[in-house]
Amino acid sequence: MQYAFAARGWHIEPWEETAQMDKHKDIPLTGPKDSSFRHYCSCYPGGKPTYNIKLKKEDEKLFRQSPEKYQQTNSVCQLCYNLDRYVALWGTTNCTNTQPFQYSKLLMERYHPEVLKGKCDLPWLCERVKR
Structure with missing residues (x-):
């Protein structure tokens, strides 16, 4: 955030x-x-x-129920934001930040040290989508 x-x-x-x-x-x-x-x-x-x-x-x-294309159970927050994954889930960048950024090593060590060790079971953070 x-x-x-x-x-x-x-x-x-x-x-x-x-x-x-x-x-x-x-x-x-x-x-x-x-x-x-x-x-x-x-x-x-x-x-x-x-x-x-x-x-x-x-x-x-x-x-009323939201349109099917907007129904999603995954969340993208708390140092787990991934623009590629966001576009794969929502199909657009209309409602998100499109400025490129990379999480600092300090933040990754603090919140997701497993990712720095090459282990990632957080698809919302680690999964890269082919466009």
């Missing part, structure tokens, strides 16, 4: 009331354990909590 904001000229800085939840269910990677806001990584055990919220039956009438 930092890259998206920076590419658009926004200034960002750490927010002390937040925690980054990672591979441990109750222990944040960064930030206080009792933080007001938590950001969940794609590697969080069981998946991101809000992705598992089910729609109440009485709320089904509040919206």
Whole structure:
């Protein structure tokens, strides 16, 4: 997200009331354990909590199903953005950043060290699509 904001000229800085939840269910990677806001990584055990919220039956009438070409369960965030993969999933770059960038070695070491070791089971990050 930092890259998206920076590419658009926004200034960002750490927010002390937040925690980054990672591979441990109750222990944040960064930030206080009792933080007001938590950001969940794609590697969080069981998946991101809000992705598992089910729609109440009485709320089904509040919206229509999106067109099939926009229905997608994969997410592209938290240092896992890949433009080739985005285009393969969505078929266009209309709603995304098209500026080329590469994640720094420091960020990769911090969040996805397995990728630097040649192991990658994160198709949204590592899979390169032939165009």
